[in-house]
Amino acid sequence: MSSVTITRAEHRRSERRRSEHNRAGWLFSMPFLVIYALFLVGPVLVGLVVSFFNTATVAPGLGEWVGLDNYAEVLGSGEFWASMWHSTLFTLLTTPLLVVLPLIAAMLAARVTRNQWFFRLAFFAPYVVPSSIVCLIFAFMYTPETGLISHAFGWVGLTAPDFLGSVNGAWFSVVMLTVWWTFGFNFILYLAAIMDIPEDVYEAAALDGTSPLQQMRHLTIPMVRSTISLVVLLQVLASLKVFDQIYLLLQGGPDKATRPAIEYIYDTGFTSYRGGYAASATMVYFLALVLVAVIWALLRRGRKVAE
Amino acid sequence: MTGSPTRRDFLRLSSGLVVAGLASGCASPVVSSLTGSQPATADVIFWHLFSGGDGANMATMVEDVQASAGISVESTLLSWGNPYYTKLALAASSGRPPDVAVAHLSRLPLLAEAGLLETVEEAGLTAAGVTRDRFTPAAWSKATVGGATYAVPLDTHPFVMFYNRTLAKRAGLLDGDGRLRQLAGRDEFVGAISAMKEVGGDFGAVASNTADPSTTWRFFLTLYSGLAGSILEDQGTRITLDRDAAEETFALMRELTVGKKLMPHSATITTASTLFGQGRVGFLFDGVWQIPTYSGVTLPSGDPLAFDVVPFPAILGEEPRSYADSHALVVPRSDGRSSEGSRQAVAFIKGLLEDSATWAGGGHVPAWLPTQESEEFTSKQPQSNYVRAAFEAVYDPPGWYTGAGSDFQNSMGGVISRVLAGQVEPAAAVGDMISALKTYATAKPPVG
Numbered sequence: 065m066s067s068v069t070i071t072r073a074e075h076r077r078s079e080r081r082r083s084e085h086n087r088a089g090w091l092f093s094m095p096f097l098v099i100y101a102l103f104l105v106g107p108v109l110v111g112l113v114v115s116f117f118n119t120a121t122v123a124p125g126l127g128e129w130v131g132l133d134n135y136a137e138v139l140g141s142g143e144f145w146a147s148m149w150h151s152t153l154f155t156l157l158t159t160p161l162l163v164v165l166p167l168i169a170a171m172l173a174a175r176v177t178r179n180q181w182f183f184r185l186a187f188f189a190p191y192v193v194p195s196s197i198v199c200l201i202f203a204f205m206y207t208p209e210t211g212l213i214s215h216a217f218g219w220v221g222l223t224a225p226d227f228l229g230s231v232n233g234a235w236f237s238v239v240m241l242t243v244w245w246t247f248g249f250n251f252i253l254y255l256a257a258i259m260d261i262p263e264d265v266y267e268a269a270a271l272d273g274t275s276p277l278q279q280m281r282h283l284t285i286p287m288v289r290s291t292i293s294l295v296v297l298l299q300v301l302a303s304l305k306v307f308d309q310i311y312l313l314l315q316g317g318p319d320k321a322t323r324p325a326i327e328y329i330y331d332t333g334f335t336s337y338r339g340g341y342a343a344s345a346t347m348v349y350f351l352a353l354v355l356v357a358v359i360w361a362l363l364r365r366g367r368k369v370a371e
Numbered sequence: 372m373t374g375s376p377t378r379r380d381f382l383r384l385s386s387g388l389v390v391a392g393l394a395s396g397c398a399s400p401v402v403s404s405l406t407g408s409q410p411a412t413a414d415v416i417f418w419h420l421f422s423g424g425d426g427a428n429m430a431t432m433v434e435d436v437q438a439s440a441g442i443s444v445e446s447t448l449l450s451w452g453n454p455y456y457t458k459l460a461l462a463a464s465s466g467r468p469p470d471v472a473v474a475h476l477s478r479l480p481l482l483a484e485a486g487l488l489e490t491v492e493e494a495g496l497t498a499a500g501v502t503r504d505r506f507t508p509a510a511w512s513k514a515t516v517g518g519a520t521y522a523v524p525l526d527t528h529p530f531v532m533f534y535n536r537t538l539a540k541r542a543g544l545l546d547g548d549g550r551l552r553q554l555a556g557r558d559e560f561v562g563a564i565s566a567m568k569e570v571g572g573d574f575g576a577v578a579s580n581t582a583d584p585s586t587t588w589r590f591f592l593t594l595y596s597g598l599a600g601s602i603l604e605d606q607g608t609r610i611t612l613d614r615d616a617a618e619e620t621f622a623l624m625r626e627l628t629v630g631k632k633l634m635p636h637s638a639t640i641t642t643a644s645t646l647f648g649q650g651r652v653g654f655l656f657d658g659v660w661q662i663p664t665y666s667g668v669t670l671p672s673g674d675p676l677a678f679d680v681v682p683f684p685a686i687l688g689e690e691p692r693s694y695a696d697s698h699a700l701v702v703p704r705s706d707g708r709s710s711e712g713s714r715q716a717v718a719f720i721k722g723l724l725e726d727s728a729t730w731a732g733g734g735h736v737p738a739w740l741p742t743q744e745s746e747e748f749t750s751k752q753p754q755s756n757y758v759r760a761a762f763e764a765v766y767d768p769p770g771w772y773t774g775a776g777s778d779f780q781n782s783m784g785g786v787i788s789r790v791l792a793g794q795v796e797p798a799a800a801v802g803d804m805i806s807a808l809k810t811y812a813t814a815k816p817p818v819g
Contacts (some may be wrong), residue, residue, distance in 0.1 A: 122460030
């Protein structure tokens with residue numbers, strides 16, 4: 065309605081104001097954009113170029129032009145696909161645990177009325193410990209024959225599983241470590257969302273005679289749904305990026321059975337100095353991550369349309 | 372004009388300070404990194420990768436050489452392994468390398484082939500008396516790539532047998548002099564470990580074989596080399612692994628762990644140091660660099676841990692063999708280095724060689740024969756016990772992808788770990804090893 069009454073001059077003025085706002089916006093984001101271009105877009109482009117050459121990490125220059133040879137080798141490499149599967153498997157194993165368990169913990173912690181700070185701290189504390197320290201401590205506890213956890217099995221008359229030397233044991237130990245270590249981040253996200261739910265909603269529900277369990281199911285979970293979907297996305301991306309704990313705890317072993325894609329790239333690029341080859345593996349992995357993000361976006365759009 | 376400075380005065384003053392700072396600061400790291408020159412902070416810029424006991428010994432040696440040769444040395448410690456080699460290679464290929472650097476001989480072929488190093492001859496070391504006849508032959512020959520020598524070996528550090536003297540005595544394994552009886556052949560070797568198990572408790576021996584591919588690889592190559600030659604030829608492009616010898620080696624390893632349960636089938640470096648350090652196993656198979664770890668260790672009973680170190684006997688095959696590697700000193704190629712700088716680099720390297728008895732404190736055998744034969748070294752125990760191992764040394768096979776901490780060692784070690792853990796039969800493991808080797812042998816080398 066109002067647009068009809070706007071005069072031509074007013075319209076021009078508001079256009080100008082908008083472009084001024086735009087300019088200010090761009091100026092304010094400049095520092096970020098420059099850094100983004102220098103340290104993210106730049107290296108990605110360099111990586112793309114390098115992936116077509118037999119570049120050595122130890123020698124100057126790009127090396128010999130090999131065209132798509134690197135890509136052909138990456139796509140035909142059993143070791144590469146095995147490492148892709150390991151990253152995927154890690155994501156499949158950790159994401160459900162790290163989406164569901166922190167939500168339950170946050171709902172319980174939110175119901176606690178006294179000394180709530182203690183529960184927040186207790187759940188969040190491991191997250192601030194650096195991965196190297198976490199891995200050192202867990203490696204100590206998982207040590208075959210002499211480690212604390214291995215020993216504890218002996219106290220109750222059981223033989224400890226081979227936490228570091230067998231494939232199943234290695235997956236189990238690295239997933240447990242990760243859940244304990246990164247639990248706190250999702251927990252805090254959930255807790256913040258739960259705290260945002262107005263008190264009177266619960267009061268009304270209580271007046272209607274709902275049990276705490278019903279409140280959680282029918283109030284809390286629906287009201288933090290957007291946070292849950294954020295946590296799922298962040299968790300999938302974080303899990304797909306796994307490198308440090310597997311590298312530090314297991315070196316990708318036993319016999320590369322847990323080596324994730326990023327370690328494969330690191331091994332070929334920095335240990336074997338095949339920079340060009342590693343760059344093409346990076347591009348394939350990058351594409352896979354973009355694909356995950358796109359599928360995610362499409363699924364969400366589909367759901368929104370359905371709603 | 373008032374007494375307080377105006378804004379203009381302030382600007383003039385501060386811009387003057389900036390210009391003065393730039394003019395006087397030619398040697399500052401900021402300016403030199405902007406102009407692309409190596410900051411001239413000392414006569415010799417030295418990079419190494421030693422921390423712990425080795426780091427302390429190296430610091431002592433650097434100080435000794437500075438005092439005796441009258442040169443200043445800036446010594447930089449970088450983190451061990453791949454980060455070190457990546458930095459060294461990148462610094463050298465971008466024309467800003469240190470004057471002298473440490474490198475493992477097993478990692479030398481690639482650095483040499485990439486053209487990043489001066490030969491011993493070019494660096495002026497030959498003229499200073501650093502010549503072939505004054506080094507352990509195995510080390511010198513490993514320092515030679517394609518006919519030219521690129522590194523000055525500082526030591527040989529072999530894979531050896533540690534034994535607990537108290538347990539060995541109880542097991543009846545000592546000779547008249549109180550030293551470990553000379554063992555020969557597979558049966559005596561297995562018998563000795565069994566005897567240790569009987570007096571020691573849970574196990575007779577331990578080696579770090581879980582999440583530690585390098586150690587399992589050293590163990591394998593020590594045993595395998597008694598039976599057959601190199602597993603790779605032609606700079607790593609041709610696989611020459613002897614299937615039967617590899618299978619026999621795997622069979623022995625498997626017998627020790629899951630077969631006879633003489634060694635834990637799963638053991639990390641922590642398991643090994645706990646079991647051996649607390650006197651709970653008789654033998655430990657590890658590198659000589661672990662000697663400082665166990666020196667001065669007290670047992671739970673309060674007594675000191677009495678241990679000794681000997682080279683591996685001939686176990687499979689006639690001749691004893693020991694897996695080994697060497698730390699060496701290299702001079703990276705640099706256009707910016709003056710002739711005076713080169714002279715000082717030579718003096719520094721020579722000084723470190725002459726001081727290498729200090730270096731032997733870390734368990735290493737000096738490669739420089741004048742030191743190796745000196746009273747100062749021969750009186751060192753247990754170091755002087757295993758000098759022989761430096762002469763029987765078997766290094767990583769030459770190739771662009773082999774060497775200390777390489778992906779190749781991870782692959783080989785991974786297969787061997789599964790044999791030790793009983794997850795794969797020896798014959799199948801040979802197939803796994805060959806297929807892992809093929810990945811490297813057929814890959815396109817980044818240099819060469």
